[in-house]
Amino acid sequence: MNLVFPHTFVPWFRTVAPHIHAYRGKTFVVAIAGELIAAGKLARFAQDLAILQAMGIKLVLVHGFRPQVTAQLKEKGHESRFKNGVRITDPVALDSAQEAAGQLRFEIEAAFSQGLPNTPMANAIVRVVSGNFLTAQPVGVVDGIDFMHSGIVRKVDSGAIRRAIDIGAMVLLSPFGFSPTGEAFNLQMEDVATSTAVALQADKLLFVTEIPGIHEVVDDPSTPIDTELALADAERLLSLLPRPERSTDPAFYLQHCVRACRGGVERSHILPFAVDGSLLMEVFTHDGIGTMVVDEKLESLRQATPDDVSSVLHLIEPFERDGTLVKRDRNEIERDIEKYTVIEHDGVIFGCAALYPYPESKTAEMAALTVSPQVQGQGDGERILKRIEQLAKAMNLDSIFVLTTRTMHWFIKRGFVQVDADWLPEARKRKYNWDRRSQVLVKKLG
The missing domain is CATH 3.40.630.30 (Gcn5-related N-acetyltransferase (GNAT))
Structure with missing residues (x-):
């Protein structure tokens, strides 16, 4: 039996109300690492996203699939290869990525179709729209390495995405793009999310990741830096960090937050999926729970x-x-x-x-x-x-x-x-x- 204590619930709800008013009609691009889904966190996370949408926030959801593709390749006895954090996508890896993306889109749509009584999804109506919103181009040959079917975002059809979210749908983007000739490219989830946020001039870009935020590794690896980083400070920190090779490296998500802020997205966030409700805490509390990069001092x-x-x-x-x-x-x-x-x-x-x-x-x-x-x-x-x-x-x-x-x-x-x-x-x-x-x-x- 759940008990509601008015002396704590009512004051708390009133403190949240200004954020609800401030965010109604705003656009958030939320990017989830494939590790979140692999860890069995999707159902709870979908409930939190549905709450945001019910409060009038327009949502674009971008999913990753790094561990799922790696698992597919392992089953096929094929090696996963990365360079500077980017997967080298040979034909076998491309097939594995397509299989993983199809399965994950099915799981995500199923999660938003929940409607069990006495859960946050009761009475929720979340319509998920996906499609070929991304035009891509090949990474090509870099430092002598052919990335084959790996690509980068060339163009985002922001008009089509905007029309979908304006009528109340949630747009779901997989890390795939297509060339004008119809060739498929495996994209980085982080590139897709950042490019989409910039194209939409979104109010927030939120990376829900396997790391708790950015740590000041230069001085003390165990000490988190301030929950808020001005863009200039984030750029300074990024210049001191080594080039990222893995998604758990400190500069990996930070580089995308900096790029988003340079492109006009005022607030970019890095928060951990390991903390239940981290998305709600980041959006609706003053200090949040992760690291936020802003292109101006927020206060x-x-x-x-x-x-x-x-x-x-x-x-x-x-x-x-x-x-x-x-x-x-x-x-x-x-x-x-x-x-x-x-x-x-x-x-x-x-x-x-x-x-x-x-x-x-x-x-x-x-x-x-x-x-x-x-x-x-x-x-x-x-x-x-x-x-x-x-x-x-x-x-x-x-x-x-x-x-x-x-x-x-x-x-x-x-x-x-x-x-x-x-x-x-x-x-x-x-x-x-x-x-x-x-x-x-x-x-x-x-």
Whole structure:
């Protein structure tokens, strides 16, 4: 019997809601290593993908088949050969790849046809569409090695894929492409996924792999790097890593994430299939579970707009209820929204602060500094404070001040000093709530 505990379920579900709203109508390209299917993880993974689609996310699924082809070749007594992580596809390997692809497509379509009661697939309707969406060309002869029937993606029919996902279908791509003359080529799943994501200008590219993410092998092989890598940092790391020979080599998936970001895909992810639900955790939690490469710092600071009023209200409301912040009504926030700075993560606002200048006194009040409990301790408060200071300096002000009843020590650690309430500018002093007895702290701007 499954028990639902409202005191944990309801707050959790509410924290997920902003991500659901942000991703509705977005396009994700999800690439699964053949090892996921070989490990018996397909049924559960299909359930998670069906949940994403039910939330309005448009999906393209690309499957790999590296271990399945190797197993086919072994049964035939034929050796698997690779160079720089690319299979050398002779005629026997091509036949094995075609057999493996056919079997896997059958298994994947069957997984999305589940509808058992009391499972995540109950009432789910997932229509899977596949076809000849990829045009390929041969790898050819590289460093004296003939890759024969191995190919690379030449063109993606993005228009046809877009039409299919726009009507609610999930597009399934196998790592096969065809030349204009009808010749078949064995492709890398990673190349197919990356090329498709770039062609669609997808919002996310997610590799669900046999590795947990990228590790900083240069310093300590056992220590994962940050869950978020800026594109420049990913390129630097890639330049330090040896050329990958196997899919488990650190640079193998990272090189494709970098290529995707260079091609306009803002976020590329590497996450482990070994963790049940890793796809949902990566998409719907702040820090995720794998490694994400972004072409810009994801926590972006910016001036608030009228569209942010509801998000700001939602953010500060709990702190108003417990008395940390002074109550502000919607009309006040709508009137002053352009005075607010917000910090957003993946389209969701996690922090804010307002700046109210008093030019005649060469100072300004920083008000409503708030950071969501989900991300406290990660430096977002400091980033907002720094931006507020920069804005005040640009106004040629000498200081900023805050009024607080509970967070005085946080500000003192960041260069604020306590002063008497009489220090306040006359216009602000008239609005000072003597019953609340807020502490006044000031920081000089250098």
